[in-house]
Amino acid sequence: MTAAARTTSASRRSPRPWRRILVAGGLILLVVAGAYVWQKRGADAGAGDYRTATAERGDVRVGISATGTLGAISTVDVGSQISGLVTEVLADFNDTVSKGQVIARIDPSTFDAQIAQGNAAVQAAQASLATARAAAANAEADFRRKTELGERQLVASSDIDLARTARDQARAQVQSAQAQITQQRASTRTSQLNLERTEIRSPVDGVVLTRTVEPGQTVAASLQAPVLFQIAEDLSKMEIVLAIDEADIGQVKTGQGVSFGVDAFPDRQFRGSVQQVRLSATNTNNVITYPVVVAVDNPDQILLPGMTANAEIEVSRRDDVLRVPNAALRYKPAEGDAAAAPTATRTSPTEELPRMAAALELDANQQAAFDEALAGMRERAAARATAAPSRPPAGGPPMMGGRRGPANAGAGNSGAMRQRMQERFTQQFAAFRETLPDEKKARWDGELASLLAARRAPLYLLVAGKPKPITVRLGVSDGSWTEVAGDIAQGDQVIIGSGRPAR
Structure with missing residues (x-):
């Protein structure tokens, strides 16, 4: 066998280096893909254990429903x-009538x-x-004559007295x-007034609603x-009198918007505004309404x-x-999940104060006063937390136990605690508040x-x-959505329930 033939045979028996590299790279890709698929399957399996909803931005509108009757603002009963x-x-x-128009006789x-x-x-x-005046003139003349004669002692004094x-x-x-x-003239005037009253006139400009005479x-x-x-005085302005339950009357204020519909126009919504909240309560079967x-x-x-x-x-x-x-606020994980999950961090209202200050568009002096007050508040909170580590941080509400949800979300915030917090914040930020104009003071408060x-x-x-x-x-x-603020952003997935099958 020649040398060239031996070389060719050896090259066929030993693979080239690039082939080994290609095989090794393929194995690595297979391992990485397998790990990714395994991890994704695990994540999907974990996500499948829960039902979620997306935190989104939108409008939250709270309304109180009630029923009332439309009526004219001023309705006049015309009588006789x-x-x-x-x-x-x-x-x-x-019929449209004007003020003073004769409508009946x-x-x-x-x-x-x-x-x-x-x-x-x-x-x-x-x-x-006239007769009395003539008699009076005659009596006056007789009295003068007898007075003159009496001065000359020609008549008796008794005659003068009689005169x-x-x-x-x-x-x-x-x-x-x-x-x-x-008296007779007054009586005649009364009859004249009664004669004028035989013409029934409209007291106002308006529209005749009812007529009960023929x-x-x-x-x-x-x-x-x-x-x-x-007669309704003006039907271009009307009013509705609503009966609001005593549990809701505290939320009703003058000027609030009102939307309403009537059966005559089922596809149309009308607008109005609260004009008056009357103080006279009505008791109907022990139900108080205003x-x-x-x-x-x-x-x-x-x-x-x-x-x-x-x-x-x-x-x-x-x-x-x-x-x-709201289902997200009612969700409570199972005991096993709750034990595995870390405890939610307590938040303090102090952390939200910079956002409030930013909304006020402070100048340099006001910002400096705010930063100083905020630093002092944080120092005091840290000192209290160091002195009593087992107690909740100052300014932060205690975590609530029991069932979660809007109905009892504020159970841990007692009135006394809120009062103390209010006094503490008012005192700490008093100097900063004095730097603000009246409009911004009201917004800050x-x-x-x-x-x-x-x-x-x-x-x-x-x-x-x-x-x-x-x-x-x-x-x-x-009732369906709740506004939230804190460590949450638009697009976050919030858990509203468990997707695991019941055991």
Whole structure:
């Protein structure tokens, strides 16, 4: 065998180096892919143990539902002050009337006769007055003559006294005749007023809602004025009177928005606003309700008095906030999961103060005052935590035991603790607050009060297939969604239930 043949044979028996590298790389890729698939299967299996929902941004709207009746803001009952036979009815249902317009007439003949009688009595009284004046003038002259004769001792003093008495009586007769004239004129004026009242006039500009009188009907106004017409003053402005339960009345304030619907227009929603919260309570079968008046604009006048309105008062609204389903706040892991999961870290309201300060857009001096107050607050909290490590940190609410959920989320925050926290924060940030203008002071006070009064609850995130407990601050809730703030971001998966089969 030649040397060339031996070389060729040896090369065929031994593989080339690049082939060994290729085989080794393929084995490594297979190992890595297998590990990835194994890990993914484990993560998927762990994720499959829980039902989750996504923390998202959206609106949370809280409303109170109630039912009421639409009515005109001002409705006037038009009646009659006199009795008599109705001769004309000049207004009908739905007629538009103006103030002072005659809408009905009552037979005036009785009062015409009374006026004529009164005028005659006045004339008779005037004649009596003329007679009395003539008698008075004669008595006055007789008294003067006898007085002159008495000075010359020509008549007796008794005659002078009689003349004086006759004069005084004549003067009294004149006054009596004048009083009779006044009395008869007043009586005639009364009859004149009653004659004017035979024309029933509209007291306001409005629309006739009801008419309860017909021509030829006799009106009797002996004890009270009978209602002949009911006139709505302005149907372009209406109102709804809602009966709000005592448990909800504390949330209702003047100016809150109200949406409502009526059966006549099922596909349309109308808007109004709370105009008045009345203090007069109504007790119906031991249920206490308060009337709430809602003002409604009705420019096209399609809403009619008496319609039933199904209304909802918007007592709170938060737009574009981070929210989670309420089921996430009710979730409680099983005992085994709870033991394996770490405890949620307690959060302090102090950690949220920088966010509040940033929203106020502070200048350099105000920011420095805030930073100084915040540092002092943290130092005091650290000192208290060092002195009593077993106690919860200052400013932080205790963790709540028992069942989680919005209903008892604030159970650990007692009123006394919140009061102490309020006093502590007010004292610590008093100097910073004085640097703020009035508008920002009001905003700071409101935000601080909301922060300290807020409820806190545990929440479980699903991270790498395992539950991670956190504590969040709760905001408003509409029954389905709850506003949350804390160590949670949009898109996080929150656990709302267990997906494991029951054993």
